[in-house]
Amino acid sequence: MALSTLPENELFEIRSTAWSGRGVFARQPIAAGTTVYVTDPCSVHVIYRIFRREVCNWCWAYDNGQTYKITSDLCPQAAYFCSDGCKELWERDVGSLGCQAWDKLEAWLRKAGKAEDEPADAPRLSVLEVDDAWIKAVALGALVVSGRRRSTSTSKAERKALLRAHGLAAHDDVLSFLLSAIIAAHTHPTSFALLRTLEAVEVPYRCAEHLAAHTDSFLVLLALLPIGLLSSAAEVADIIRTVARADAHNSFGIWSGPGGVASGSGEMLGYGTWPDASFFNHSCAPILGARVREGRAWKFVTSRDVDMDEEMTISYLSAEELKETDVTARRAVLERAWGFRCRCARCVEESGDGV
Numbered sequence: 465m466a467l468s469t470l471p472e473n474e475l476f477e478i479r480s481t482a483w484s485g486r487g488v489f490a491r492q493p494i495a496a497g498t499t500v501y502v503t504d505p506c507s508v509h510v511i512y513r514i515f516r517r518e519v520c521n522w523c524w525a526y527d528n529g530q531t532y533k534i535t536s537d538l539c540p541q542a543a544y545f546c547s548d549g550c551k552e553l554w555e556r557d558v559g560s561l562g563c564q565a566w567d568k569l570e571a572w573l574r575k576a577g578k579a580e581d582e583p584a585d586a587p588r589l590s591v592l593e594v595d596d597a598w599i600k601a602v603a604l605g606a607l608v609v610s611g612r613r614r615s616t617s618t619s620k621a622e623r624k625a626l627l628r629a630h631g632l633a634a635h636d637d638v639l640s641f642l643l644s645a646i647i648a649a650h651t652h653p654t655s656f657a658l659l660r661t662l663e664a665v666e667v668p669y670r671c672a673e674h675l676a677a678h679t680d681s682f683l684v685l686l687a688l689l690p691i692g693l694l695s696s697a698a699e700v701a702d703i704i705r706t707v708a709r710a711d712a713h714n715s716f717g718i719w720s721g722p723g724g725v726a727s728g729s730g731e732m733l734g735y736g737t738w739p740d741a742s743f744f745n746h747s748c749a750p751i752l753g754a755r756v757r758e759g760r761a762w763k764f765v766t767s768r769d770v771d772m773d774e775e776m777t778i779s780y781l782s783a784e785e786l787k788e789t790d791v792t793a794r795r796a797v798l799e800r801a802w803g804f805r806c807r808c809a810r811c812v813e814e815s816g817d818g819v
């Protein structure tokens with residue numbers, strides 16, 4: 465399925481809400497236990513590098529830390545699979561350029577020095593600081609790309625830019641997340657385009673070091689990826705910045721158990737953004753209690769009967785956090801992690817503040 469419009473079907477549509485931007489509303493009465501939506505498998509995601517051998521790179525199966533042995537001949541050390549079928553589906557999905565890209569990144573990661581962790585309590589950045597850093601990164605990135613396109617007689621500036629990019633420290637999980645975005649934009653352009661319509665955060669970086677992890681990873685990817693995946697430095701920067709802005713308010717954890725954050729089951733293997741699953745608002749008394757991960761896709765199921773025109777909500781909190789009876793505590797978690805003041809019916813009723 466290639467999505468070109470908002471994810472709607474005969475059961476629901478996307479409408480504006482009073483307080484929470486857009487939301488998902490029932491078009492008809494829906495019985496409890498109904499699957500209302502299964503997402504497109506297109507996602508921009510990362511499986512944390514520490515789980516690389518323990519998680520099937522296609523279906524994300526995880527068998528209590530057992531390592532998988534099946535690998536792709538096209539990138540033998542970059543990806544591990546639970547079956548030949550999963551390997552073939554992955555190779556088909558990312559295409560030969562994608563396989564080459566993962567192979568190049570893996571080879572580089574094995575040699576590169578690891579980047580330092582972000583400092584705690586670093587100051588926030590302004591829009592101007594972020595834009596300025598990206599202007600500089602794109603100028604350097606343009607030299608990296610032109611240096612690679614020129615087979616002979618590269619300029620001194622191009623050589624310097626290439627050397628600098630190759631010598632940067634590795635933010636391995638950021639690199640994987642951003643590479644998955646570049647490949648998704650290339651292989652699933654229509655689904656990827658939906659990311660641009662999601663609620664975006666102006667400054668999605670926690671601090672200067674987090675921003676540098678993105679700009680440095682951008683330069684590394686420009687220096688490594690097959691040139692066929694790279695249009696121009698400016699376009700790759702646009703993909704990376706779009707994903708960062710959307711990810712901040714729209715990502716789901718990838719857990720080893722079947723549920724999302726509402727069940728928080730098992731190990732957190734990574735996280736991702738599904739462009740078509742990002743229109744569900746949060747409620748502390750959610751209607752779609754069960755969000756079930758089936759491989760790379762999410763299935764949304766009603767946990768009670770839904771009336772026509774009722775908003776279908778999910779929970780962004782864990783099951784434990786949802787049990788918290790103090791509205792101030794729940795709102796504080798959501799403000800800290802998501803940056804919004806919860807205005808769900810339960811919070812409004814419990815706070816008595818009317819909004």
Ligand SMILES: C[S@@+](CC[C@H](N)C(=O)[O-])C[C@H]1O[C@@H](n2cnc3c(N)ncnc32)[C@H](O)[C@@H]1O
Pocket residue numbers: 483484485486487662663713714742743744745746747802803804805806807808
């Ligand atoms: C995943 S998006 C949901 C779709 C979003 N409303 C849109 O228009 O694209 C999450 C954002 O929706 C808004 N939101 C979701 N649930 C909310 C709630 N209970 N109260 C207030 N705002 C909410 C917040 O701005 C949050 O950052």
